Amino acid sequence: MVNDPLAGDQAQPHGTNVVKLAAVVSLIGRFPALAGVDLSVGPGEVVLLTGPNGAGKTTLLRVCAGLAPVNRGDASVLGFNMTRRNDRRSVRRQVGLLGHSNALYDELSVEENVTFWAKANGADLASIEPALERLGLADRLRSVPVRGLSAGQRRRTAMAILVCRRPRLWLLDEPHAGLDAEGRDLIDSLVRQAVESGATAMIASHEPDRIAALATRSVVVAGGRIANGACP
Amino acid sequence: MIRDARLIAMKDLRIEKSSRVLTTQVLPFGFIVLILFGFGVSPDRRVVGDANRSVLTEVAPGLFWIAVLFAALLAFGRSFAVESTDGSLDALRLAGIDPAGIFLGKAAAVFLQLIILEVLLGVGAVVLFNVQLAAPLLLIAVVIATTVAISATGTLYGALAAGQSARDTLVPLLVLPALSPVLLGATRATESALYGPTSDGWPVAGLVAAFALLYTAAGIVSFGLLLDET
Secondary structure, eight states, rough: OOOOOSSSOOOOOOTTOOOEEEEEEEEEEEEEEEEEEEEOOTTOOEEEEEOOSSHHHHHHHHHHTSSSSOEEEEEEEEEEEESHHHHHHHHHOOOEEOOSOOOOOTBBHHHHHHHHHHHTTOOGGGGGHHHHTTTTOOOOGGGBBGHHHHHHHHHOOOOOOOHHHHSSEEEEEEETTOOOOOHHHHHHHHHHHHHHHOOOEEEEEHHHHHHHHTOEEEEEEEEEEEEEEEOO | HHHHHHHHHHHHHHHHHHOHHIIIIHHHHHHHHHHHHHHHHHHTOOOOOOEEHHHHHHHHHHHHHHHHHHHHHHHHHHHHHHTTTTTHHHHHHHHHHOOOHHHHHHHHHHHHHHHHHHHHHHHHHHHOOOOOSSOHHHHOOOOHHHHHHHHHHHHHHHHHTTTTTTTTHHHHHHHHHHHHHHHHHHHHHHHHHHHHHHHHHHHHHHHHHHHHHHHHHHHHHHHHHHHHOO
């Protein structure tokens, strides 16, 4: 019997926002990538972030992951104060970020990559096999070095790592990039299942129509600010 | 911290085993540097006042350590290139791995690669420069202490430069001056180990070991901050 890779207790703060940003400014060098963002995301929500290139969607996700600084304003993610360095470090362990890059080592095989990151993330090693099967990587692809994979297969491997990690907050930046129709449906179903298991998701995408069925709310980011839908 | 260090070191060594950068790039580069240094000093030139001693043999310890240092620069670059190519540095930060564990793991992997490099370059130096060995124990101590210092310093500055666009040129600019006292001490102690007297070599080897401990401690303490800033 195959274990459900997404099942398990994922404690969520009750009655509190998973993400609460108030007038957040985040600088990349001297450039304000976020120039006063107000946004609240409740437990179990799937928030779609849309907007033109350079609008600040990626920086917004990185702020929520604790990877980009909060230079001004107040920010809380999963109850952690993101203006404090130690809190940012703590929140990193509880979120999962699928960015533009996949964080894979080209010389290692699919299985070696997933196993390394499962160990690094402190994930249950028993979740590796179900995750590989779920993402269609369990057969001939498992021993293939990642450098030999297509863009879509690399994306699936990165998603398998995220599934093993079982984050409380999924932060997905163009998750469908490079994937075929089957792969896109698979990502959608994994996100849906994670949310049903108690997780929350924020998805940046240039394909709002595709995510619309999945999202509970759509937020437009423009010029480093939220152009609509800041609060649920 | 030790568990994290072992995980990172094993991963880096597995990548090295698969890519074979050490054997196909770093090692040949080290040999080329060693041979070119040999070309620069005529083997027939004798030490002034001692017709039996060749200048090339006399300066062999310094040439050896410079060759190791230059080859090590490739290893440092490689160590962080694998993390920055596909955004793995961010994933390591998200994983919640102890930064000190990342530092120790990456430094340990570089240490093992450099030890292999030094053994092979050492054989090359014996053949090319006709060196003798007076005190093997002192030589082993110097090699270990120097390699720890080189690995720790390279890993520390490699992380500092990882997020910079000019990292390829930044690492040598940072590492070489920082390691100049180590290079000086390693050369003096190696001269003692090869030609004696060994009593001169042990205090210098102790100084190199102190530098190694200092750089390792600095890496353990500051690596988290460096990772946050890259």
